[in-house]
Amino acid sequence: MPNRTADSDQRIVQDWLGDGYKAIFRRRLLRWYRSNRRDLPWRTTPDPYRVWISEIMLQQTQVTTVIDYFHRFMSRFPNVRTLANADLDDVLRLWEGLGYYRRARQLHAAAKVIVNEFGGAFPQEVSGWQNLPGVGRYTAGAITSIALNRPAPILEGNTIRLFARLLGLEADVRSTRGQRILWSFSEELVDGPEPSKFNQAVMELGSLVCRDRQPQCTACPAWPACRAFSSGNQTRIPVSSYKVVYEKVCEAAIIATRGGKVLMRQCQPGERWTGLWDFPRFPWLDHEPERQLASSLEQLSGLRVALTPDSFSLRHAVTRFRIELRCFRGEVVGGRLATRTAFRWVSLAELPKLPLSATGRRIANHFLRAHGLEFD
DNA sequence: AACACGGGGAC
DNA sequence: GTCCCAGTGTT
Numbered sequence: 001m002p003n004r005t006a007d008s009d010q011r012i013v014q015d016w017l018g019d020g021y022k023a024i025f026r027r028r029l030l031r032w033y034r035s036n037r038r039d040l041p042w043r044t045t046p047d048p049y050r051v052w053i054s055e056i057m058l059q060q061t062q063v064t065t066v067i068d069y070f071h072r073f074m075s076r077f078p079n080v081r082t083l084a085n086a087d088l089d090d091v092l093r094l095w096e097g098l099g100y101y102r103r104a105r106q107l108h109a110a111a112k113v114i115v116n117e118f119g120g121a122f123p124q125e126v127s128g129w130q131n132l133p134g135v136g137r138y139t140a141g142a143i144t145s146i147a148l149n150r151p152a153p154i155l156e157g158n159t160i161r162l163f164a165r166l167l168g169l170e171a172d173v174r175s176t177r178g179q180r181i182l183w184s185f186s187e188e189l190v191d192g193p194e195p196s197k198f199n200q201a202v203m204e205l206g207s208l209v210c211r212d213r214q215p216q217c218t219a220c221p222a223w224p225a226c227r228a229f230s231s232g233n234q235t236r237i238p239v240s241s242y243k244v245v246y247e248k249v250c251e252a253a254i255i256a257t258r259g260g261k262v263l264m265r266q267c268q269p270g271e272r273w274t275g276l277w278d279f280p281r282f283p284w285l286d287h288e289p290e291r292q293l294a295s296s297l298e299q300l301s302g303l304r305v306a307l308t309p310d311s312f313s314l315r316h317a318v319t320r321f322r323i324e325l326r327c328f329r330g331e332v333v334g335g336r337l338a339t340r341t342a343f344r345w346v347s348l349a350e351l352p353k354l355p356l357s358a359t360g361r362r363i364a365n366h367f368l369r370a371h372g373l374e375f376d
Numbered sequence: 377a378a379c380a381c382g383g384g385g386a387c
Numbered sequence: 388g389t390c391c392c393a394g395t396g397t398t
Contacts, residue, residue, distance in 0.1 A: 054393085055393065055394095056394095057393095058393040058394090059392090059393070059394045059395075060382085060383095060393090060394055061382090061383080061384085061394095062384075062386095062391085062392050063392090064385070065383080065384060065385075066393090097383070097384095098382080098383075099381080099382025099383040099384085100381055100382055100383085100394085100395090101381085102381070102395080102396085103381095103394090103395085106395085106396095133395095133396095134395070134396090135395085136395045137394090138393075138394060138395090139393085139394075139395085154393080156393045156394070157391075157392055157393065158392090159393085175377090199393095200393095203393055206393090207392095212386095212391065212392090213386085213387075214387095242390080242391090244390080246388090246389095272380095272381080272382085273382085274381095316383090317382090317383075317384090318382055318383070319380075319382065358382070358383065
């Protein structure tokens with residue numbers, strides 16, 4: 001018997017709606033939102049540009065992390081034309097430390113599309129937004145509802161959790177079926193007046209009250225409409241089979257200098273931090289002798305370096321990797337930089353302008369501090 | 377359906 | 388340590 005049919009999906013949503021929960025939920029939610037909404041910088045005006053930038057930055061990134069980046073970005077690129085005309089490196093430099101750098105490239109590319117193909121006018125509907133690079137189903141719905149006040153559904157971390165609990169959803173929220181049910185629910189809910197306020201309110205409730213750990217059910221305005229709460233399942237829902245396996249890796253970086261310049265390398269396509277700059281970096285197996293590192297660098301760059309004994313270590317977590325990074329200093333003693341490599345000599349004055357990987361920036365700061373230089 | 381993509385917050 | 392965060396795009 002097909003248990004997983006569109007019919008049974010619909011029944012979960014329809015049962016909830018059939019119990020008259022929608023009107024109760026809506027009224028209590030919006031009243032709660034009026035007195036509990038946070039003042040966030042992208043909520044000052046419904047400007048599609050500001051909402052768009054904020055939504056891209058907020059992808060997989062917490063609100064508190066985004067706020068400073070958003071201010072800096074808006075003051076440097078106040079509108080879509082300044083963004084479209086900017087150098088990609090300047091956009092990346094502002095994105096430095098935020099992660100998921102593809103977002104910055106796609107944002108820049110999308111700004112060019114909007115200016116060059118749409119004459120600077122933003123799309124007015126979900127499909128138009130979703131055709132832009134970096135804008136998926138969630139972001140298209142968010143911009144269309146929040147900035148244009150159109151009844152477009154959204155589904156992201158906060159609403160997945162809130163909706164799954166409201167419905168008492170037992171299915172894995174990441175599965176195709178779970179996603180189908182939740183999107184359908186979101187579409188039913190947003191169909192009404194004030195979709196902009198409504199979508200911001202459900203996200204705010206999910207973030208502040210219907211939290212991942214220790215949901216504040218006794219303070220929740222939606223409790224009368226919540227199936228998880230009524231059955232005591234609020235900590236068991238949402239169900240997710242998510243599992244990460246961490247891996248430790250050892251690497252070594254070389255701060256190679258010649259005169260007043262330092263050797264940097266641009267990360268290539270297929271590597272992590274594609275397009276960003278980093279110090280030459282190698283796997284460091286079995287803590288092999290340092291001369292092996294110098295040899296690796298010579299093979300790749302053509303430069304011979306003498307490593308000095310002073311070194312320092314730093315740890316960095318990236319996706320599922322735990323990197324233990326040993327950083328060495330080296331002076332170039334011979335050879336010449338091979339042509340057509342990803343390497344480049346960079347002056348200390350240029351270093352602050354180059355978009356660097358997170359560890360690259362940490363090493364650069366460490367190095368510059370040791371030379372009595374400060375920046376940023 | 378599973379994976380790559382970054383870095384940091386919260387406990 | 389562990390899980391998650393206003394997800395998207397590719398395989």
